[in-house]
Amino acid sequence: MRYISWALLILAAMEVISIILVSNLIGGGWTLLLIILSSACGVFMLRNIGLSGLFLAVATIRTGSNVSIYQLLWPLRYVLAAIMLISPGFVSDIFAALLLLPIKGKPLTSASSHPFSRAPQSDQNDIIEGEFTVENDNRQKHHSEGQQHLPPR
Known part of the structure; x- marks a missing residue:
């Protein structure tokens, strides 16, 4: 916990130094304009994400999609x-720019092993459920209901 206060103090000093260096490089007015633009972008981002970001993370977990922890924490x-x-x-x-980079990590879990997964089990991949009618050349109709298995590949 005590290192967080030191890190914040060092970050604040680096921020002041960066403002001074950029203002010496491009001028005070342009530096102020860049600071205002970056703040406006941050406010715009916060207004757009709201609670929907948390709902997005929960929905991603519930669907059991194959995501990494880095993507889950988006x-x-x-x-x-x-x-x-x-x-x-x-x-x-x-x-902030580094946090917004679309870097992919290793997958969190496979889709079939996730408890909320809706993916079919491996032994049921060859089943098609439904009704169908087969017509032969001599106009005989066969109607079938239930499960039909696909031929092995």
Whole structure:
């Protein structure tokens, strides 16, 4: 816990240094404009995500799709990047840009082993349920209901 306060203090110092360096490089007015634009982008991102990001994460978990932990935490990354964009300075903007990169990680679980998975079991992949009618050349009709198995491949 005590390292978090040190990290925040170092981040604040780096933010001030980055503002000074960028203002010396491109000018104070342009620096102020960049800070205002990044803050506006952060506010826009926060207004768009709202609680729907959390609902998206829960829906992803419930469907049992094959996702990585990094992808699963997308709503949290998005909100954290928006907060970092709102803070003045350019170091946090760089971290926000890194959080928004679409990096894929290893899959979290396979779809068939997830408890909420709706994927068919491996032994039922050859079953087609439904009704059908077969007409032969001599106009005989055969009607079938129930399960039919596909021929093996």
